[in-house]
Amino acid sequence: MKTIRAFLIGIFTVFCGTTVMKAQDVYLSIPENNIFNRTEFTSVPTRVMANANRTNWDYAFFGLAPVAPTFTSMSGPTFTHSSSSSTLPGSTLLWQLESMGGQLPSTGFSGSLPGFQSFSTSAVKWFEPPGSVLFGGGFNRGNINFTFKIPSAQFSANAYRAGNYSMDIIQNYNDFTPRNFKTILVIPSSIRWLTTSLTKYIEISSLNEYRITGTRVLNLDNAEIAHTVDFNLWAKAASTNIQFTSSKGVPGIRNIATVKLGSNGSALTTKPLSNDFQNFSASTFNVVGGNRSSFTPELYVSAEDLKNSFFEAGTYTFELNLNARSTDNSINSLQNTAVQVKVLPRSEITIPSSGRNVNFNFNTAAQYAEGQSQVIPNQIILSNNESFELYVKSDENYFKKGGLQTDINSNILQIGMDGSSVNAPLSKTPQKILFNGTPVLDRQLNVIYTIPATGAQSLVGKENTTYSINVYYSFTAI
Incomplete structure (x- = not known):
């Protein structure tokens, strides 16, 4: 009975030992910072095997030929992803013995510690024992620890997809446990904006726009997103309205749907913005080598909407919400950009060359008695992106003859606009001829020039010659 009981205890011990060995897979969690920043990963000393009994290497041929401990990949030359066809080359992970039982084994005579190496389908030595058992060179019992590295160049060259990449490894020393194990690279699920464009300022300083x-294309600058999962780009505006403040401080709103979001290139589809998230991805942004995707988002405003909604001088602001969202909707990364479009106050008065001279000829008694009036069609082309008033004035208070001042007062000439009841006598003091003008682009005005009867009669007896005066038009913002 005693013998049988000892035998049963022995079986129980073996089973317990087997359970421990199966749990001895090597898990290496790779931080997202190393992946996204492409910086070298170096692990802390990591237990790969344990040695409970032996203190010396194996030697063959009467102790003259050392048996080097080795690792061999049994699953092929690559690390295989657990849930996709993605792989990583064996060269992505480097390793080196760190200690056996708390310290490096003795190198004795001609022993050596190899540098960092990678797994292979061929046996790779992880220590070179001394050349003969005669030269000693043992090691301590305990944990057999290794240091692991992933060089920065590997992060630039390969695509690291969220999940586990594994490789099956076998080692050749029976007394080291476990004999077989998996080396597993654990990649976190993460999306991160690498570029932060918190404010985008756009200025419009010319009426020619x-x-x-x-x-009109408004470039929002390059966007770069680091990710270990496939994602789509969703976007919306924070509000249905664009907030507007005129150059005079008057608030207003514009419809956000006048602005479309797209990209320079084919990364995004072009759609009008709304205050609801929409998927703007032309196709899914897949995990790629280097784990970064970049594109240039752009805002588009049609020529008609630009004139109708963004012409008035002032500041137009809205917030754009961009959301890189994984295809399974499990994680996302938000970035908000405050867009500010500043339209500077601008105004223009253009008089075509055909309308620069206005001539009054007094040849008959009726013209002196009744006066004259002329309408110059489209003489002024007016543009102003603020509310305004239009003024007219002369450079002198008297007409000139051959460059010399006469006694003919400028106020005999009255100027007004077609459709308006205002006829302002001309003087050096600006006279208002258009009231409460609203922002307008390239408005054509018919100008009425009048020398009424009283003014015409004051010309009786004047020398028969040419008298001239310069007329100036100007704006005042209101």
């Missing part, structure tokens, strides 16, 4: 027939 509103004369272009094509779509």
